[in-house]
Amino acid sequence: MREEINFNVKVNGVEISEIPEDLFIPPDALRVIIEEFEGPLDLLLYLIKKQNIDIVDIQILPITNQYIEYINLMKQMQFDLASDYLVMAATLAEIKSKMLIPSDNEDEDEEDPRADLIRRLMEYQKYKDLSQKIDEVPRINRDTFIAAGILNNIEKKTVLPKLDIQQLENAFIDVLRRAEINATHNINVEVLSVRERMTQILDLVRCNENIKFTDCFNITEGKMGVVVTFLAILELVKESIIDILQNDTFSNIYLKVKDE
Amino acid sequence: MSKITNLEKIIESALLVSQTPLSLQDIANLFEDDKPSKNQIKKSIEDLNNSYSKRSFEIAQVASGYRIQVKIGYEKWLSKLEKHNTTRYSKAFLETLVIIAYRQPVTRGDIEDIRGVSVNPQIIRNMVEFEWIKVVGHKETPGRPELLATTKKFLDYFNMQSIKDLPRIDNNE
Amino acid sequence: MSKITNLEKIIESALLVSQTPLSLQDIANLFEDDKPSKNQIKKSIEDLNNSYSKRSFEIAQVASGYRIQVKIGYEKWLSKLEKHNTTRYSKAFLETLVIIAYRQPVTRGDIEDIRGVSVNPQIIRNMVEFEWIKVVGHKETPGRPELLATTKKFLDYFNMQSIKDLPRIDNNE
Numbered sequence: 301m302r303e304e305i306n307f308n309v310k311v312n313g314v315e316i317s318e319i320p321e322d323l324f325i326p327p328d329a330l331r332v333i334i335e336e337f338e339g340p341l342d343l344l345l346y347l348i349k350k351q352n353i354d355i356v357d358i359q360i361l362p363i364t365n366q367y368i369e370y371i372n373l374m375k376q377m378q379f380d381l382a383s384d385y386l387v388m389a390a391t392l393a394e395i396k397s398k399m400l401i402p403s404d405n406e407d408e409d410e411e412d413p414r415a416d417l418i419r420r421l422m423e424y425q426k427y428k429d430l431s432q433k434i435d436e437v438p439r440i441n442r443d444t445f446i447a448a449g450i451l452n453n454i455e456k457k458t459v460l461p462k463l464d465i466q467q468l469e470n471a472f473i474d475v476l477r478r479a480e481i482n483a484t485h486n487i488n489v490e491v492l493s494v495r496e497r498m499t500q501i502l503d504l505v506r507c508n509e510n511i512k513f514t515d516c517f518n519i520t521e522g523k524m525g526v527v528v529t530f531l532a533i534l535e536l537v538k539e540s541i542i543d544i545l546q547n548d549t550f551s552n553i554y555l556k557v558k559d560e
Numbered sequence: 561m562s563k564i565t566n567l568e569k570i571i572e573s574a575l576l577v578s579q580t581p582l583s584l585q586d587i588a589n590l591f592e593d594d595k596p597s598k599n600q601i602k603k604s605i606e607d608l609n610n611s612y613s614k615r616s617f618e619i620a621q622v623a624s625g626y627r628i629q630v631k632i633g634y635e636k637w638l639s640k641l642e643k644h645n646t647t648r649y650s651k652a653f654l655e656t657l658v659i660i661a662y663r664q665p666v667t668r669g670d671i672e673d674i675r676g677v678s679v680n681p682q683i684i685r686n687m688v689e690f691e692w693i694k695v696v697g698h699k700e701t702p703g704r705p706e707l708l709a710t711t712k713k714f715l716d717y718f719n720m721q722s723i724k725d726l727p728r729i730d731n732n733e
Numbered sequence: 734m735s736k737i738t739n740l741e742k743i744i745e746s747a748l749l750v751s752q753t754p755l756s757l758q759d760i761a762n763l764f765e766d767d768k769p770s771k772n773q774i775k776k777s778i779e780d781l782n783n784s785y786s787k788r789s790f791e792i793a794q795v796a797s798g799y800r801i802q803v804k805i806g807y808e809k810w811l812s813k814l815e816k817h818n819t820t821r822y823s824k825a826f827l828e829t830l831v832i833i834a835y836r837q838p839v840t841r842g843d844i845e846d847i848r849g850v851s852v853n854p855q856i857i858r859n860m861v862e863f864e865w866i867k868v869v870g871h872k873e874t875p876g877r878p879e880l881l882a883t884t885k886k887f888l889d890y891f892n893m894q895s896i897k898d899l900p901r902i903d904n905n906e
Contacts, residue, residue: 420847424849427847428828429902434830438805438892445807475655495665498664502665570807572790573789637747
C-alpha cells in the first residue's frame with residue numbers, strides 16, 4: 301500500500317493510483333489510506349500526484365476542495381485527527397481566498413500566495429525521496445555483518461567499569477518516574493523475593509526435565525519461604541512460562557518448561 | 561592457495577559474524593535448498609583452516625560447535641584492546657539493568673514497555689558478556705521471547721546475597 | 734598471494750576481535766615499541782584487503798575507523814543467524830532521520846516545519862538510545878530548544894565515513 305502512494309509526484313508520468321478516484325470509498329478503506337500518510341504534506345503530495353501535475357503548477361481550488369472533503373470525512377468518521385491537518389486546511393483556505401480576490405495592489409512583485417506552500421511541498425518531497433534512498437543504503441545486520449572473532453581459548457578478562465549501588469538506585473528511580481506504572485511502584489520485599497524465586501525455579505526446571513513440585517520447596521526456609529516459592533510457581537504458570545502436570549489424582553505433581 | 565568454493569565462503573562468513581559457536585546442524589540450517597551434508601561442511605572447514613595457515617586466525621572446534629578465533633601468540637597486542645571498551649555505563653544500560661533486576665524474569669518487550677524505547681541489543685549483549693544476566697527460559701507467547709534474569713555474578717559484584725538486598729523505593733515517593 | 738607480514742597479522746587479529754571500529758591511532762597504540770606509522774598501517778590494510786579478494790569478508794573504513802565485515806551478497810544465508818536483526822524502520826523514523834542528517838544541527842521545530850507534523854518523541858528517544866543522534870547544543874531562541882545532530886555510530890551503521898557519503902538528490906530529477 302505504502303509504495304502505491306509513494307510514487308514520485310514531480311513526474312508527469314502515467315502511473316495509476318490503486319486508490320479509488322471518488323471519495324466515497326468504504327470508511328474502513330479510507331481509514332487504511334489515511335493511516336498511510338505521514339501528515340498533511342504527505343496527503344497533499346498525494347492529491348497533487350493524483351492530478352498528474354508538477355508541484356509548481358499546483359491548482360489550489362480543486363486541491364483545497366479535495367483536501368477539505370478528506371478532512372470532513374475523517375471528522376465524520378471520528379478519526380483522532382491531528383491538529384496539523386486542520387492547520388493545513390486553514391492555510392489552503394487562506395491561499396484559495398487570496399487567489400480568488402483580485403488584489404488591489406498592482407505591484408507585480410507581489411508573491412504568488414501559493415509560493416510558500418510550494419516551497420514547503422518541494423522541501424518535504426526532497427526529504428521523502430532521501431528517506432527512501434537511505435533505506436537502500438547497505439546497513440549493518442541487513443546487508444553486511446560485522447566480524448565477532450574471539451581471542452583463542454584463553455578466558456577473556458573483561459574489565460568492568462565501576463558501578464555502585466547508588467547509581468543503580470538512581471537509575472531505578474528514573475525508571476519509575478518514566479514508566480509511571482503503578483504496578484511497578486509496589487516493589488517491596490515480598491514481590492522482590494518472588495521475582496528472584498521465579499528465576500531460581502526456572503533454573504531448576506530447566507536443568508531437570510521434570511521436577512517434582514515438592515522438590516521446589518526448602519522446608520528449612522520456614523513458612524515464609526514456602527509461601528514465596530508457591531507464589532513464584534503460580535506466577536510462572538500465569539506468565540505462561542512453565543506447566544504443572546499431574547497424571548492421576550494424588551500422584552506426583554511435576555513442573556516442566558512449557559512446550560512450544 | 562587453492563580456489564575457495566562458495567560453500568566455504570558462506571561457512572566462513574557465518575562463523576565470522578556469529579556471536580556463538582555454530583554446530584554442523586546450525587551451519588546446515590543456513591541453507592534452504594541444496595543443504596550440504598555434515599561431511600561436506602566438515603571438509604569445507606578443514607579446507608578453510610588449511611587456507612588460513614598463514615593468517616592470524618583459525619576455525620576452532622569447541623564444545624558447542626565451531627568458531628573463528630585468533631591463534632595463540634597475539635595476546636601481547638590484543639590485551640590492550642579490551643581496555644578501551646570499558647568506558648562508563650550509559651543511562652540506557654543502567655535502566656535496562658535495574659528493570660531486569662527488579663522485574664525478573666522479563667522479556668525485552670517488558671523492558672520496552674516500561675522504558676518506552678526499544679532495547680538496544682548491544683546493551684543486552686554487554687550484560688551477557690559481563691555475565692550479569694542470562695537467559696532463563698522462554699515465554700510461551702508468540703515469538704517465544706527470551707526471559708532475562710540476573711545472575712549470581714551480578715549479586716557478587718554489588719556484594720548482595722539476594723535480590724532482596726536491592727535498594728527499595730518507598731511507595732509513597 | 735604474497736607473504737603476509739607480522740604487522741598485517743596483528744592488524745587483522747585486532748580488527749577481528751574488536752567490538753568497535755579501530756582508528757589508525759587505536760591500531761598504532763597496540764604497539765609499545767616499534768610503533769608503525771599511520772602510513773604503514775594504511776598500506777598494510779590495503780595489502781590485507783587485496784589478500785581478501787577471494788574471501789567472504791573485507792576491511793571497511795567507516796566514520797569511527799576500520800572494521801572487518803562480510804561483503805555484500807551473503808544476506809540470504811546470514812540473516813538466518815540472528816532473528817531480531819531484521820529491523821525495519823517506519824517512514825516517520827526515516828524521514829526524521831534524514832532531516833537530522835542533512836540539516837544538522839536542527840531543532841525539533843525545524844523537523845516539524847519540514848514534515849508538517851509534530852515529532853513523535855518516541856522516535857527521537859529511540860535514535861538517542863541507539864546513539865545515532867545526540868544533543869549538540871541549544872538554540873538561543875525562546876525555550877532554548879535542543880539542537881540535534883547525527884553521530885559517528887549512525888555513519889558506521891550505514892557504512893559511511895562522513896556525512897558527505899549520504900545519498901544525494903539529483904538536481905535534474
